[in-house]
Amino acid sequence: MFKLKELVQMRNRGGSTTSSGGGMGGGGGGMGGGCYTYPDAPATIGRVTPDVSFNRGIYMNGSMQMDDGNSVRVWGFTDGGGGMGGMGGQFPSPAIRVTEGQIVHTNLTVNGMMWLHTIHHHGIEPSTENDGVGHYSFDVDGTYTYQWKAAHAGTYFYHCHTNTVLHAEMGMYGALIIDPPEGAGTLFAGGPSYDVEAIWACDEFDSSWHNLNWDAGTCGEDVGLNTLNPDYFIITGVDGAQSAATNPAVAVTMSQQQTLLVRYINAGYLAQRIDFGGLDVEIHMSDGRALPQPETVTEIQSVSAERYDCIIKPNSSGVYTITIEYLDWVTDEVIGTAQTRITVT
Amino acid sequence: MFANYIKDLNIKKLKDIFIMKRREFLKFGTAGVASSMLGSLGLLTWVPRAHAITINKTYYITDGFVAQVDGQDVYFRGFSNSSGALNVPAEPIIAQQGDTLNITVVNTLGTTHSFVIDGVVDSGNIAGGASKTLSFTVNNAGSYLFYDKLNAPYNRLSGLHGGFAVMPSGSSNELYDGSATFVQQYFWVTNDVDPVWHDAIRVGDTPTTPFTPRYFTINGRNMRVPGHPEYTNVDRDSGYATDTRLVGSVGDRTLIRIQNVGLCRHSVHFHANHVEWLAVNGAPRSQVWKKDTLNLPNNKGSLDVIYPFESPPDAWPPVNTGHFPMHFHDEMTQTAGGGFYQFGLATTIEFK
Numbered sequence: 001m002f003k004l005k006e007l008v009q010m011r012n013r014g015g016s017t018t019s020s021g022g023g024m025g026g027g028g029g030g031m032g033g034g035c036y037t038y039p040d041a042p043a044t045i046g047r048v049t050p051d052v053s054f055n056r057g058i059y060m061n062g063s064m065q066m067d068d069g070n071s072v073r074v075w076g077f078t079d080g081g082g083g084m085g086g087m088g089g090q091f092p093s094p095a096i097r098v099t100e101g102q103i104v105h106t107n108l109t110v111n112g113m114m115w116l117h118t119i120h121h122h123g124i125e126p127s128t129e130n131d132g133v134g135h136y137s138f139d140v141d142g143t144y145t146y147q148w149k150a151a152h153a154g155t156y157f158y159h160c161h162t163n164t165v166l167h168a169e170m171g172m173y174g175a176l177i178i179d180p181p182e183g184a185g186t187l188f189a190g191g192p193s194y195d196v197e198a199i200w201a202c203d204e205f206d207s208s209w210h211n212l213n214w215d216a217g218t219c220g221e222d223v224g225l226n227t228l229n230p231d232y233f234i235i236t237g238v239d240g241a242q243s244a245a246t247n248p249a250v251a252v253t254m255s256q257q258q259t260l261l262v263r264y265i266n267a268g269y270l271a272q273r274i275d276f277g278g279l280d281v282e283i284h285m286s287d288g289r290a291l292p293q294p295e296t297v298t299e300i301q302s303v304s305a306e307r308y309d310c311i312i313k314p315n316s317s318g319v320y321t322i323t324i325e326y327l328d329w330v331t332d333e334v335i336g337t338a339q340t341r342i343t344v345t
Numbered sequence: 346m347f348a349n350y351i352k353d354l355n356i357k358k359l360k361d362i363f364i365m366k367r368r369e370f371l372k373f374g375t376a377g378v379a380s381s382m383l384g385s386l387g388l389l390t391w392v393p394r395a396h397a398i399t400i401n402k403t404y405y406i407t408d409g410f411v412a413q414v415d416g417q418d419v420y421f422r423g424f425s426n427s428s429g430a431l432n433v434p435a436e437p438i439i440a441q442q443g444d445t446l447n448i449t450v451v452n453t454l455g456t457t458h459s460f461v462i463d464g465v466v467d468s469g470n471i472a473g474g475a476s477k478t479l480s481f482t483v484n485n486a487g488s489y490l491f492y493d494k495l496n497a498p499y500n501r502l503s504g505l506h507g508g509f510a511v512m513p514s515g516s517s518n519e520l521y522d523g524s525a526t527f528v529q530q531y532f533w534v535t536n537d538v539d540p541v542w543h544d545a546i547r548v549g550d551t552p553t554t555p556f557t558p559r560y561f562t563i564n565g566r567n568m569r570v571p572g573h574p575e576y577t578n579v580d581r582d583s584g585y586a587t588d589t590r591l592v593g594s595v596g597d598r599t600l601i602r603i604q605n606v607g608l609c610r611h612s613v614h615f616h617a618n619h620v621e622w623l624a625v626n627g628a629p630r631s632q633v634w635k636k637d638t639l640n641l642p643n644n645k646g647s648l649d650v651i652y653p654f655e656s657p658p659d660a661w662p663p664v665n666t667g668h669f670p671m672h673f674h675d676e677m678t679q680t681a682g683g684g685f686y687q688f689g690l691a692t693t694i695e696f697k
Contacts, residue, residue, distance in 0.1 A: 036570050036687055046662040103661050123637045125617045125657040128667035133616070135570040135687050136668050149661035163686045165676035217684025220415050225680045226559050269675045271610050271640070289619060289635040303612035303640040304674040329609040329675060330556055330643065 034215030037116050037162065038134050041142030045129055050147070053105035054096050055081045058114040059089035060214070062171070064205075066232055067241040073210045074171035077119070077160075081109040081143065091237045092201055092267070093158075093174030096121075100153045100180050100189070106146040115214060116141060120161035121176055122305055123288045124148055133161045153180040153188040154288030155263040155307040157201065163218055165225045169209055171237075173267055175199050178288070187261060188290055192282070192311050194261035196254045201237075201267040202274070202324045204230035204336060228269055233326055233338040240324065240338020252342045256317055260342065262310040266302040270335075271327040275299045276312070277320035279342065285309035301327075314344040389439050389510065389530045393517040397443030397482075404460070406452045406471075406493075406505065407431050408547075413560050414567065414575070415682035419540045420547040421504035424460070424491070428453050433565040434534040434606075435491070435507025440483050442514040449478040456549070461494040462509055463645070470495070486513040486521045487627050488602035488649055490534075496546075498608065498644065502539075503546045504565075506606045508532035520600060520623050520649050525633060527651050530600040533589060535641070535690060536562045537607035537678075556608055561678040561690035564589050568672075568679075568691040584670075584693040591694045593654040595665045603641060603648040611641040611678060613648065616669035617657045617694060624649040638674060654696065669694045 057078040063071040077093035098104050110117050116139040120132035126148035129137050138144075139162045159173035177199075180189040187194065206228050217223040238244040245251060254260055262281075266272050275298070282294045286308050300308050314320075319341055326336040404424035409431040412418050424435035428451070440446060450460045455473040460466070466481040493505035510532070513519050518526040537558035545552040561567060566589065569575045569582035576582055583589045593599055601620075605611065619635040626647055641648055656665050672679060672691035679689035 036572055038571070048661070121659075122614075124659045125619075125637075127657060127660040127664045128669060130660070131616060131669060133670055136670060136693075147661055148659045151658040165679050165686050168676060217680065218686055220682065220685045222415075222683030224683050225686070226677050226683050227557060228677055266612075269612075269677060271612075286634060287619065287637045291634055292632045295632075301640065303610065303638065304676075305612055305614055305638045306636075306640070307638075327610070329611075332610065 034116065035219035036135065037215070037218065038138045039116055039141035040138035041140055041144045042129070042138065044145045044147050045127070047145065047147060048103060050105040051102035052098050053107060055079070055107045055109070056093070056119065057081050057109050058117055060114060062088040062091055064091055064171070064234075064237065064239075067239045067243055070207070072205055072207045072232065075167065076171050077174060081107060091171045093172065095175040095177060095199070096158060097177045097179065098150045099183065100150050100178050102150050104148050104150055106148075106158070107143060108140050108146065109143040110140045112141075116162050117167065117172065118161045119146055119158050121146070121148065121156060121158045123154075123156040123307070124150075124176070150178045152288050153178045154285050155265065155309050156288055157265050157267065157305075157307070163215060166209065166212055166216055167214070169206070169228075169269070173201070175201060175263070175265065177263065187284055187309055187311070191290060192261075192284055193259065194311065195258040196252060196260045197263070198250070198252050198260065199263045199265070200235050200250065200340070201265040202240075202272055202338060203234045203267040204228075204270055204326050205232040205234065206230045207232060230268075230270070230326065230336055233324070233336040235324065235338050235340055240340070244338055244340040245321075246341070250340045252340075253345065254314070254342070255345050256314055260312040260314075262312060264300065264302070264308045264310060266304055266306050268326065269304050270329060271301065271303045271332070273299055273301045273325045273327060275323045275325070277322050277342070279312055279314060279320050282311040283308050284311055312342070314342070317344045319343050389437065389532060391439055391512055391517055391530070393512065393515045394441060395515060397441065397445065399445045399447060400438070400440055401447045401449075402438060403449040403451060404435060405430070406450065406454055406458050408454060411565070413681060414569070414685060414688045417540060417682065419538060419560065420543045422454070422500070422546075423504045424450070424507055433504035437508035437510065437532045438491075439510045439512065441512045442484060442486055443482065445480060445482050447478060447480050449476060451476045457495060458493045458500060458505060459495045460491060462489050462491045465489065467494070483511045486511045486519075487624070488520070488604065488647055489627070490604045490606065490645055490647070492606065492645070499542065499546050499552065501606055502536065502608070503543060506534060506604075508534055508602060508604055510602060521629060524623055524629065525621055525651055527598045527600040529593065529597060530602065531588065531591065533563050533601055533603045533692075534565075535603065535605045535607060535611065536565075537609045538562060558607070558609065559682050561673065561681075563690050563692055567681060567689055568687055570687045583691065586692070589692040591652060591671070591692070592697060593695070594697055595654055595656055597654045599652045599654060601650050601652060603650070605641050605643055605646045608643055609675075610643045610646070612674035613639045613641050613671070614674040615652060615671050615694070617667065617696070618653055618655055620650040620652050622648070622650050652694070657696075664696075666696045668696075
């Protein structure tokens with residue numbers, strides 16, 4: 001398998017067989033270029049008729065409007081195949097939601113204008129070919145069908161795993177939810193039920209990274225991807241400076257008689273500390289697995305790509321401010337915050 | 346004046362050593378990881394004993410350069426297996442509760458260093474050119490780090506560190522008495538490397554620039570991928586190095602003792618299986634959670650986890666073989682020299 005990949009990789013670099021550690025020349029940009037990529041779109045091994053399927057294309061010309069008036073370029077997955085790059089798309093990318101036990105097809109189409117990308121279903125553990133990691137299998141060039149079975153209910157997310165350091169930062173991710181056989185409204189079989197659901201994917205942007213080409217750095221050029229200096233702090237695609245406090249896509253309104261499930265995803269690279277504004281929070285799951293016993297907390301510290309499923313049963317009405325602090329990876333100092341609210345009537 | 350003379354002398358001496366060590370390191374790069382403590386596959390092997398024994402081990406504090414994937418030579422120091430080698434990290438030690446350790450440290454450099462296991466032993470100063478033998482008994486099972494705590498954190502970051510494990514008495518398959526069990530075990534020692542800081546350490550200065558790591562290592566190496574000339578080179582490619590690459594068949598439950606000597610907090614992400622999270626910073630957890638992503642504290646933080654080598658649960662059709670990554674998910678760590686995605690802190694998990 002690797003022999004084939006090496007040939008493809010060499011072809012991609014213009015047939016050079018003299019690849020070396022440094023100084024291979026710039027990565028260039030646009031649709032070509034790139035080093036150590038493995039374009040392919042093989043047939044799916046053991047393909048069967050799925051229980052549910054999703055089509056994903058690519059957009060690379062999206063933008064996110066920030067509270068300070070600036071807009072920042074984002075990339076992502078479209079709902080539907082293709083994606084010609086002229087239409088933009090939603091950020092985060094559209095959710096994938098399935099039921100435990102289903103066989104799922106995620107059909108990813110990447111055309112030559114949008115090279116190169118994959119989908120890694122983070123926390124889902126399929127075969128090598130369906131894991132979506134370029135250098136262990138291939139980066140999708142054409143259409144590939146990722147086939148997997150949803151074994152465990154819980155909260156996951158999917159993201160691009162090509163030049164991941166850049167592509168995930170650019171926004172190429174979306175929520176992935178597996179409901180138990182009981183359906184939405186129950187976290188997992190035998191687990192708690194809920195009336196209101198929020199998905200908080202908390203991320204940070206270093207806007208200086210957001211003008212790079214898809215293959216930036218892959219040939220060894222120093223493009224600064226070792227240093228993240230974020231200037232925007234985001235909850236599920238909404239600026240956490242002001243908008244997320246009231247934007248109904250993020251902020252929660254519920255009655256005191258209801259139970260809230262917060263599916264919290266650390267979608268950034270920095271550690272985060274989420275403070276629930278004085279509310280007691282029962283953690284029932286993390287990373288798609290039920291805890292042996294739920295734990296009651298008032299804040300959670302997480303690192304990149306962790307998920308926590310939090311059940312909240314407010315004791316009293318009021319407006320609770322939820323604060324996500326983003327922590328420096330050396331000092332743990334707070335270098336940014338995002339806020340939203342839970343309003344209990 | 347005198348101080349400058351000494352400094353100049355040391356620089357000349359150090360320069361000579363660097364040239365020699367670099368040549369010898371390159372030449373003997375593979376020899377550094379071979380020892381009686383390591384099995385033929387490079388992972389830690391252990392046979393339980395009914396009685397405690399005395400373990401003798403000598404480390405030589407040496408230095409030299411290690412070439413990075415982008416061509417930059419970075420200065421390191423190590424607790425090495427011989428005066429002509431540079432081992433970063435040091436060869437790990439595995440002992441059993443009740444054992445007596447006689448550790449001799451030979452400082453071949455001109456600078457003062459130490460050998461410390463927090464809560465177990467502290468050598469105090471070992472002057473340049475001096476040696477010291479430490480005798481101590483180990484009583485508490487678990488995972489430890491030995492390191493040089495002088496000039497903190499610089500000497501530790503420069504490479505003077507290694508893993509130290511104490512097995513429960515008479516046990517071959519537990520982290521601590523009553524823990525979940527395993528059939529094989531590894532040490533992963535991780536580090537964040539700022540070459541500017543390493544160069545300041547080389548000349549005896551205290552780094553003054555903000556910490557800006559450009560290389561991220563697991564047992565001193567980082568990842569190579571298909572198409573790169575060092576791909577599959579066990580001395581250079583952490584995906585193939587025998588002390589990092591997890592190899593097992595279904596059922597080969599594997600203990601990984603992760604020690605983070607670096608300054609950065611990290612996210613550890615396993616593909617293909619969730620791990621059982623047994624301990625953090627040496628403390629057993631009251632509940633064992635199953636996680637695909639874990640919070641690895643910085644500054645000598647640690648995790649002990651078991652990778653269960655179960656059939657990947659979401660594969661359809663089911664599979665029992667394959668290759669998958671373990672990588673840090675704070676993805677800056679997946680770069681080298683500001684680019685080179687895929688050449689960072691990662692290794693391969695092989696279901697054979």
